[in-house]
Amino acid sequence: MKKLLGIGFWEIIARIILRNRVAFLCVIVFISIVMIVQWKDIKFTQTEANLIPADDKVNVDYTTFLSHFGEEGNLIVIATKDKKLFTPKAFSSWSRLMKNIQSNKEVSLVLSVNNLQKLSKNDSLNTFELTSLVDNNKIQDENYLRQIKSELFNKLPFYEGLLFNKKSGAIRSAIYLDKKIINTKARKDYVLNKLIPEIEKFESETGIDLHTSGMPYIRTLNAKTIIDEIGLFIGAALLITSLLFFFFFRSFRATLISLIIVIIGVMWSFGILGLLGYEITVLTALVPTLVIVIGFPNCIFLINKYHQEYQKHANKAKALQRVITKTGTATLMTNLTTALGFATFIATNNSLLSEFGVVTSINIIAIYLLCLLVIPIYFSYIPAPIPRHLGHLEREYLTAFMNWIVRTVKFNRFGVYTTAVILLIFGIIGIYEIKISGSIIEDMPKKTAFFDDIRFFEKEFDGVMPLEIMIDTKRKQGVLKLSNLKKMEELEQTIMEIPDLSKPLSIVNLVKYSKQAYYNGNPEYYQLPTSQEQSFILSFAKNSAKNAKNNLMKSYVDSTGQYARITTFIKDENGEKMDAIEARIKQKADNLFPPDRYNVIITGKASVFQKGTKYLLDNLLSSLLFAFLITAGLVAIMFRSFKMVLVSIIPNLLPLLMTAGLMGFLGIPLKPSTILVFGIAFGMSVDDTLRFLAQYRLELSRNDWKIKKSVFATFDDAGISMFYTSIILFFGFSVFMLSSFGGTVALGGLVALTLFFGMLSNLVLLPSLVLTLNKTLANEQVFIEPTFDILEHTDEELDELEKKKN
Template identity: 65%
Template sequence: MVVFTTFAPIFNTLMKKKLKVGFWEFIARIVLKNRIVILGVIVFITLFLALQWKNIQFSFTEANLLPDNHIINKEYNAFLDKFGEEGNLIVVGVKDDAFFTPKAFAAWTKLMSELKAQKAVDLIISISDLKKLQKNESLQTFELVPFVDQSQTVNKAYLDTIKKDLFQNMPFYEGLLFNKKNGTIRSAIYLDKKIVNTAHRKDYIVNDFIPKIEAFEKETGIDLRVSGMPYIRTLNAMSIMNEISLFIGVSLLLTSLIFFFFFRSYRATLIAIIIVIIGVMWTFGLLGLFHYQITVLTALVPTLVIVIGIPNCIFLTNKYQQEYVAHGNKARALQRVITKVGTATLMTNLTTAAGFATFIITNSELLKEFGIISSLSIVALFFLCLIIIPIYYSYQPVPKEKHLRHLSRNYTKVFMAWIEKMVKYNRRHVYLVAIFLFLISSIGAFKIKTSGSLIEDMPKNTGFYQDILFFEQEFDGIMPLEITIDTKRKKGVMKLSTLRKMDELQETIEEIPELSKPISILNLVKYSKQAYYNGNPEYYDLPTSQEQSFILGYAKNATKNTQNNIMKSYVDSTGQVARITTFMRDIGTGNMATIENKLWTKINKIFPSDRYKVVMTGKALVFEKGTKYLLDNLLMSLLFAVFLISLLMVFMFRSFKMVVVSLIPNLLPLMITAGLMGYFGIPLKPSTILVFSIAFGLSVDDTIHFLAQYRQELTRNNWKIKKSVFATIRESGLSMFYTSVVLFSGFSVFMLSDFGGTVALGGLIAITLAFGMLSNLMLLPCLVLTLNKSLTNKQEFIEPKIDVLSKPEKETKDSDK
């Protein structure tokens, strides 16, 4: 209210004057005549948004790329409602002959006991306190009795016997606790499902779990391997958080150094840094204000603000210095920073924001939040730049000669002269090169493959990623794939006919090399038969029709009486729905589809749809389907970006030819990028999918700057096309070069990431922007010259209904400077 009251009289006065001046002259007067008030409002907004930081949280789940109402999401949520969080398993593995020695085994037992005592742990299955089924004939049930006599573990011979007995006589635990072929041992640690998707998971992993693992390794000298979704999520999230600081710091340093190199001015560099820092603060404030979580995508937005903000500062600072050199009047130069480039800067920021905003239409909450935060941050950044830079320079001395030397440096003169020469004398060669690149890139684009792996983009040089590979090698993966079988009747799971069908399906799963040995109630039933025959492993099998009445009776009693066993989560409370869990390797989208088809072929064959309802779900499948969903929607979002930006161009120029001219130089770099992805084997995945819309929105900025300046030059040069084109190159070419270098360098910062997807995102956008710069400096003016040969008057540039472009003035040295 205070702000409104302060602004009201100023606003009313200026609105009366607005009819007599242009739109941007009106804005310039507001900014330059009310500097203190405007700066106060910016400080107020910054403080308000800073107070919202307390609401910022990091995402504790994997990126869900599917809409909430998608059938895959509905099935997965139904599974969670029935069986709880499936990603609550941590595995600790060891492959060392020294494990079965008294010292190491005692340390292992101690480690498992300490972990089991934690409130965050729900259940531990480990050799040290392993239970085996034993028949109790008097009670007609099975009892769980200790597999290891702890009093004998000081004896090496006894431990060797335990090892032999485990590998030969305990098929129930094969694939879960040991690899019989390689001799690898592991423990299964099931966390409390209530903490898996909360901050308590990180606290437990970092403060309790990891220190105990490290203490064991230090005591025994044995290297432990740790994996599982809770562990991977936590360390992966910590890596992302660390990279946020890295990206912000490096991008700010790099872009600031480039800015200083161009302008050789500490004052200019300082205000650019202040502006982007405020922009970053606003971005974090918007995340808190909307209660959005920091995800792998929203974590990139602060760096994007820096990378996009510095070019804005470059363009406005360069225009101020050019204006001052032209007429030597500081006041007029500051006013024209707003009036002459206000529309062009607004449009460039709107097109950049539009490139990000297209993700809002994907129906994916993850991409929606990314699109909303990034587009709002970019628009806010535009106003910060347009307001703060003129106000700042109004309090500063006029530019010194050394600050203006960059306008006539030799390397810039040589580069711009080469551009002019190519456009003037080698237009045909420019077209031939463009056509050649398009054709070659088109061939490469057809070679692009897709990938939908949960772990593919994780940092390869980290210990937890190497542990993932270890468990893939030893136990066929750690990514859960779930199959639920609804028998449509209570206690239908324990029917022998159902168990036989499940057994047939599990045999198919075991035949697929990318999948691990499955776990289900079927394993317990087979183990029950083995226990009934006094633990003979030859009887680890389904009971026959003759055996089922008494063996399944024993098994039902054991399941009923034993609440703390691994099978309690594999049948629902009514006995109607069974769950089969298998784990899969990092196999990618194409292989996942093959495996899925193979499983569904078997499922449809053995489970009639009128008697059973079978659902396949799990983290790995949801992520793969999300990737496919994004791929299917990529073209739609890109076309929407093209359509939206074309509308902005129509509003700006009201010329169909200019829309065509603006699109061709910006679509060519996208095709070149697609070709490079195909030739170098870079797959389409959630990270690289973002490249095209983002790069298009950024690349078209140079086009707008060029065409806006071109239109002004036409009116200044009496509609002479060639003269106007080359005047435009000289006027805007330098700023386009500067901003493109900053964007290229800024996005290259992402290549410092340990995450493959982030590296690909930064590298591909940087390459696209580099080609975009050359395309806009060379192909664009060539197209303007070719398509506008017949232009003799204003017919190709109808005045917009709202005159937002400033009129070119005759430059004179004023006496009132």
């Protein structure tokens, strides 16, 4: 392996690149064209992220529910508390709005005050029939509208919680979309191009503010915000990183080529998504920006090395060749470790994370190859750097910073270790304060109108996130047995006692309404029939179900009458209460419906997402441990020394623990977005460790294995690149804090903070550990001859190689 990646190998690579410049540029152009062609296959996901494997019981239960009742998340609600609604002008506009909405093929049913149907008894047919609550010929009469409002609030308890809030006076309409379009592009087109314009037209006509929500609406606007932010992230990342790059190097030419490289990388990232057939999700949308943030540090490392080489001997051709020859394996390994950090997500058994891991890993290697090829070729064509371009190697602020680090490592290692222990304790204590969030909406953009609408519906109607209970009676028509209906009513009473849940909807409500209708609409009879009443009241209800074209019963009882559905909505605070809520419902359900005779499933999007978060946490912690093991194994293979493994892991573990502790103390919960922080940060932070150790190994051979002299000489070479790349990464990831999404903000801020801690840890703690432990390491022959030749080679070694070849 040492021979494979040794001096000769990279000398050959350097010669191939520099002698075939035009060919390589043509290949890059060709690949770029191929990738651009793939853009046509890029699609945005129309489904929600399911964080649980398909064969997991949670998903099996959810799929079983969908097989009996279809897609649950097809409800859009529109509401207002404005008292002007029951005035002739406003009510007429409201009626037109609802009729226009109903006329769209994407809508299967609209329930609203203007088209509300009352249930009444037809004795001649032994059935119930629906009659209109509102006579459209009288809606210009304000007194009539007041009567309608009074009748709705006082005589139709079936619709309470569904269409009105009796306490606050809020009125809402329920729009049920065609279940076939819920996970298709047609849903997005309808919401953005038809529904929203209609709502805005109504608001303009009446001056009444409407609140709109429901899963299809939330998902559509959430997805639109993600798409809009892709351009924001790319633009901001390009601007910030290029400005920083120019500030460091003061070279327009170096900045330009770095900018071109990362732009090509961004083009390739979109092409790879199209080529692999992956959809743009909340995670893969971050990949183009990650390419920019990771690409610039590669450019910095190679260009900085080129300037250092040129400063030594003022020979451009020699400097370009030695950039590749000296640093080839080191840059390859550091990029591989970064790619491996992201690749660990592939092992999570989750398609969302696996696709993110695959795409990001491929793009990291692609941007590395671009940098390795383009930078030497570009600088071979342009004039040699002038003194102004090399001035960054001896800047006063950088020199002062590096001198402070050297002094700290040289004279205050006890203080370094004391600080590290204190920070370790801080992190461990903070970890115990971390909470796990299973909230669907917590990461949604909080400054948007649709997020405010979610909070409105949580306040007025106790939430919009569905929680479903499915009861299998294990016998046909078992649902309509009075004994089972009474058990369901008792279970619903338990649900109503839970403050975080809304009033449940089920067949029980319809049967109660049937009894009320049988007794001529008297609201005092809104209750389940007695055993004496059940035969004729339930026969009326069954006849109604057979005759009605659009009856609500089919939404809550399957076609066989064996399965019943109870729907409630949960306030999406942070998901902490979900387990307790489900446990309480499950305990009551098991008492009412013994598991040996019934099967009760608790599911729904809110429940699946919360369980998915916990599943993701377990898997990502495992993948992070896997990343540690890979890095440890790589270092062990390279240096064949357990002490070197400790030296490489400890400085990268401490920043992760500090960030975790900070999350605990600041109340930032563990959720899908923040869990990703640790894998990403570790994969990128360990690069600095490997670069430092590689340079340190080189300095040992240069300085006759004198430990202190070698450590401090390492700062003169690797320290500058480590500082530059860390600053670029810090500000690059900070770009994500411009997002409207809380999860993306947390991801960017926490990764940036962790990488900043990682830089200080690698520049201060790492050399301190090397100085402390290397009294024995320097004497280990295995360290002197590493398995992998990842180290930069001395000028003498390269000169000797050239002499042999000549």
